[in-house]
Amino acid sequence: MDFExxxxxxxxxxxxxxxxxxxxxxxxxxxxxxxxxxxxxxFDPRNVQIHGITAERVAEQPRFGELFEKIVDFIGSDTLIxxxxxxxxxxxxxxxxxxxxxxxxxxxxxxxxxxxxxxxLDSHALPHSAAKAGFHLKHHHHALWDARxxxxxxxxxxxxxxxxxxxxxxxxxxxxxxELEPWTGARAYExxxxxxxxxxxxxxxxRTPGVTDDMLPDLMRWQDEGRNLTPNADADPSHLLFGQHxxxxxxxxxxxxxxxxLAAEHGAATSSKVTSATTLLVVGDGVSSGDLEAEDRVPPxxxxxxxxxxxxxxxxxxxxxxxxxxxxQMLGDAWPLPQTFAVSAxxx
Numbered sequence: 570m571d572f573e574x575x576x577x578x579x580x581x582x583x584x585x586x587x588x589x590x591x592x593x594x595x596x597x598x599x600x601x602x603x604x605x606x607x608x609x610x611x612f613d614p615r616n617v618q619i620h621g622i623t624a625e626r627v628a629e630q631p632r633f634g635e636l637f638e639k640i641v642d643f644i645g646s647d648t649l650i651x652x653x654x655x656x657x658x659x660x661x662x663x664x665x666x667x668x669x670x671x672x673x674x675x676x677x678x679x680x681x682x683x684x685x686x687x688x689x690l691d692s693h694a695l696p697h698s699a700a701k702a703g704f705h706l707k708h709h710h711h712a713l714w715d716a717r718x719x720x721x722x723x724x725x726x727x728x729x730x731x732x733x734x735x736x737x738x739x740x741x742x743x744x745x746x747x748e749l750e751p752w753t754g755a756r757a758y759e760x761x762x763x764x765x766x767x768x769x770x771x772x773x774x775x776r777t778p779g780v781t782d783d784m785l786p787d788l789m790r791w792q793d794e795g796r797n798l799t800p801n802a803d804a805d806p807s808h809l810l811f812g813q814h815x816x817x818x819x820x821x822x823x824x825x826x827x828x829x830x831l832a833a834e835h836g837a838a839t840s841s842k843v844t845s846a847t848t849l850l851v852v853g854d855g856v857s858s859g860d861l862e863a864e865d866r867v868p869p870x871x872x873x874x875x876x877x878x879x880x881x882x883x884x885x886x887x888x889x890x891x892x893x894x895x896x897x898q899m900l901g902d903a904w905p906l907p908q909t910f911a912v913s914a915x916x917x
Contacts, residue, residue, distance in 0.1 A: 570651050570677075571715035572660045573620040574605070576613035576773055577787035579656070579762040580663025581605035582633050583612070583622050586712030587643055588720045593728065595720065599643045600713040604632045606668045609766070611775045613785045620710040624775065634668035641673055648735050648746075652695045652719045654679035658747045659762055666756060666763045674751030678739050680719040686742040687726050698722050758867060761820070762788060764855020768894060769822040786822050794841045795826025797833075804836030809899045811836035814846040818874040819854035821893050823905055831900055843877040849889050850878045851896045858892055 570588075575581040587599040604610055604627050612624045651657040654677040665672050684690075684698040691697075695718050699706045704721035708714040723735070732738040739746075769786050771777045804811055815832050816839070817825050828851070829839040840847065852861075854869035861870070869875070875890065882888045897904045 570649055570657060571712045571719065572657050573622060573710065573712050574616060574660065575622070575624075576605075576609070576611055576616055576785060578609055578663065578766045578773055579659045579788070580665075580667045580766070581609045581773065582660050582664050583627055584620065584712040585636075585640060586714070586716035587640075588713070588716045589643070589647065590720050590724065593724045595717070597643075598713060599640075601630070601636055601639070602627045603630050603636050604628070606633050606664055608770060608774045608776075609667055611773045611777075611780065611785070613787075614782050615785075615787070620712075632668070633664045634670045637665070637668070637670055644675075649675060649677035650680050650719055650723055650735070651677050652680045652684075652698070652715065652722070654681075654747045658749050659760065662749050662760045663763045663766075666759050671753045672749060672751050672756075675749040676746040678735065678746050679744060680722045682744045683726055683739060683742060684722055686744070687729070695719070702726070759855070761854045761869065764857075764869075765820055765822065765853060767855055768897075788820065788822070793825060795824065795829045797839045797841065798830060800833050800836050800838050802836070804834065806836065808835045810849075813837040813849045814844075815839045815849045815851060816841070816843050816847050816874060816878075818850060818852045818872050819856070819869050821851075821853040827905060828896070831903055831905075835900070835903070843874050843881065843888075845881070845886065847878065847881070847886075847888055849891065850874060851891055851893060853893045856892050858895070861890060861892065 571586045572582045573584040575583040582603060583605055584602045585600070588595055589597040602622060610624070617623055658675060658677050661675055680698070681693060684693045688698060688701045690701060695715060696706045696709055699718035699721055702722045702725035704718055706714060706718045727733070727738050730738065730741070732741070765788055766773065772780055772784055772786065810832055813832070815837050817828055821828055832839050843850065852869060852875060856867065856869050860867045878888045878890055
């Protein structure tokens with residue numbers, strides 16, 4: 570299977586392709602374009618350039634939530650396989666969360682990990698792995714073609730290793746499935762991707778006026794640390810960030826390098842790890858102020874940097890731990906996204 574998404578949020582699927590394989594042969598195809606979940610359906614030109622799907626092309630199509638039952642019916646009891654399966658499972662997860670749809674529980678095996686274990690290639694990206702399997706990927710980033718390519722890779726490796734069953738094939742290379750838990754009703758704790766996007770959801774809502782292309786966040790990638798710049802000596806010494814030593818943990822709505830540059834501009838030093846000089850840890854990944862106060866720590870608050878900060882704080886070091894929203898409020902008008910959007914997102 571394969572998804573294409575409308576924007577930088579995983580929960581914005583705009584196309585899905587699936588190929589059912591029986592005894593090494595394509596048995597049945599499933600391809601649907603769709604409107605992403607309401608409120609997360611703005612098409613980012615960067616994504617459109619990759620897959621060619623626009624809002625106009627899906628205007629008359631059902632939304633993901635309306636289509637999901639048909640998707641599940643096609644999957645049945647079969648095993649899902651995707652090239653970078655973790656991504657596709659996260660698309661399901663976030664799209665179900667923001668659509669308010671129950672999860673039946675899903676499992677997917679990763680053809681990318683299998684290709685890395687077997688093929689000797691400089692790159693195991695889908696086109697290269699598919700070519701090694703003897704499949705010509707004519708239309709990369711078309712969901713159905715990409716699904717067919719992932720199927721071809723698994724079939725080829727199964728034939729090479731004389732394995733007729735999927736699970737023994739992957740187990741032979743110590744590859745476990747990616748899993749999405751089942752749930753009914755509101756989920757107790759949303760996924761990292763969904764929690765993160767809540768802080769900038771208005772930007773991804775096609776109904777929000779005045780959003781320009783350069784405002785759209787790209788939340789797909791783990792953020793690079795970025796450069797630790799010299800603090801601005803001429804910054805306002807009364808600013809809340811002046812003189813702070815700041816470390817960032819988790820994904821933010823803006824590139825981490827930009828967040829660090831804003832800190833330096835206001836007279837703060839930044840570091841890529843928690844040290845004896847650290848005074849402020851900013852946690853992204855959609856963590857809320859309520860999460861910081863809760864007795865049980867949510868997954869983003871179990872990260873190495875957070876554990877290090879808490880350990881140092883228990884020994885007397887003065888370290889404040891705040892959310893991305895609090896950091897944004899400290900910056901006020903200096904925050905790179907318009908405050909009207911920030912306010913509306915926080916109100917949600």
